[in-house]
Amino acid sequence: MYASLLFLISICAGFLGALLGIGGGIIVVPALTILFGVNIRYAIAASLISIIATSSGAAASFLRDHLTNLRLAVLLELGTVAGAMVGFLISSQISTAWLYITFGGFLLFSGVMMLRRKGDAVSTVDHPWSERLRLAGQFMNEKGQLIQYKVERVPLGLFMMFFAGVLSALLGIGSGIFKVLAMDGAMKIPMKISSATSNFMIGVTATASAGAFLLRGDIRPEVTCPVSLGIIVGSWIGARVMPRLPAQTIKKVFVVMLTVVAFQMLYRGFTHE
Template identity: 65%
Template sequence: MYEFILLFCSVAAGFLGSLLGLGGGIIIVPTLTLLFHVNIRYAIAASLISIVATSSGAAASYLKDNLTNLRVAVLLEIGTVTGAITGFLLARKIQSQALFLLFGVFLFFSSLMMLRKRGENLSAKNHPWSEKLKLASSYPNEKGEHLFYKVENVPFGLAAMYVAGVLSALLGIGSGIFKVLAMDNAMKLPMKVSSATSNFMIGVTAAASAGAFLLRGDVRPEIAAPVSVGIIIGSWLGARFMMKIPSSVIRKIFVAILTIVSIQMILRGLS
């Protein structure tokens, strides 16, 4: 029964993680710690392994379906990694309680703004950096039609990724939410492209952190193995369903997850 529940939760985490570009940790860590009473260090380590599995399981499908924008991913990863290094250096000097509260409020506000957004509102103009780096591309919608999009506010998006990396390291949370928010709101990428590109990026970020946890001995095979299997199955299913689900539905699911996370962060900041 234990293994069945863990496998089911892992499949659900992989499905939502690949669909929204968030990674499975947002579901797996609370499940392991609250439901199975796993030590938080082992839960986080298993979560990082699962994020790599999510990215690996979904990235190939999204690349095949022309949803991932590789040029945008490589550019933004520079900001995220640089921010993560900065956050690591600042981690011992800054109290995180106020940051949890402040960013929880910001995420809740962002979820309200995304809920009000109607349709994709594809950008009609390219930022000069987008022109030089050839970031504009196209993606297939649920009808199989290719929709062309351009990329706005590239410097702002890069700066947002740096801040995302800093906050991710300071708060010990995944940066998938920040990635999707920045690409969707600032750079005006379509929701499906934002999710698929974030999926590709989070695997790179999580791989480095997972290596550190592995060297420290926090990766427990009896926990990480079944979680990773379930995550891979779920991420494959999520990648298959992505092409069939309208962007508006994906946006609503993302807003629901965003609201839950923001409330958790506010409560943690107040505690």
């Protein structure tokens, strides 16, 4: 009965995740801890598995559509994997109370980021590393025009990816918001390419810590299977109905919900013994 309920909630999480372009972790971790009383460490581990499932499915589509910059993804994965290792080590030492507080803070930040206007600058300047590794690329926009882009500030992007990896392992999230911020904000890569490349990388980032969590015994099938299956089903439905739903209105309602949940997580952190 409880497992069925978790499965249904995870379908909703996957659906909203696909609709709003966010990972399910933002919804799954608070749902598991607040609604089902699951310890946040098991919730984080379960969330990482669901991220791998959705990212692998999404990566397949983006590769097929030729939106993923494979060369850039490989370079930046070096940063996220190193960050995930550090994040896993921090998560082993950090108290449960601080996990709640960090997660609450992250939810508030995500809410702000979701309301931000997304820029779509196309850089014409190539960083020397980008030239050496041939990271620049091209894509077809909605009007059918071929857009060529270059990649700026590669070391800064790589550094930001390291922090995205730390947060992914620490909080059981895909860190897509930070990855897109690094690529779109710092490296001036067009949003379409940033989103596709970020989605492609999320699975590898999550795997870096999920493998360690699995071997340590934190990933339990009773919690993880209903969550992952629900998110796979939900995101599949979400991706298909996305064009027909008012995503902007849903996003505003979701940000309000996110803020309430953020304060609940912070409260739990500050009152946790």
